[in-house]
Amino acid sequence: MLINGEEKALGCSIALSELLTQLGYRTAFVAVELNGNIIKQTDFGSTTITDADKLEIVSFVGGG
Template sequence: MARKGKAMLLNGNFYNLTEPISLPVLLRRLAYQPQLVAVELNGKIIKRTDFAAVIVKADDKLEIVSFVGGG
């Protein structure tokens, strides 16, 4: 899969990212609820309490996993 322009790897797919963005803003843009996800950035799990301090860049690899309740 060729990389075009400024793109990060997001859950295995390229996602265009024109400039660095904070993790909470990106999660909102992608319609994720921060309290219901686990995030791995470049191979490291990010604590939810650290989300606000994380800046995501075009060369990053991000994995987002949603928690789904059921019964």
């Protein structure tokens, strides 16, 4: 699979929310595009990711 342009191997399918947690993202502060479609945060737990997918993950950072 591709995550932000980098090849990663999952080995098995996984829930998007679990993958984000494993990668160190706080799910409340990210936007995710899966295969060209924006995924709602409420759907992170029910969205399954496989090795065939392409993810773009953007983190929100506060500042001033």
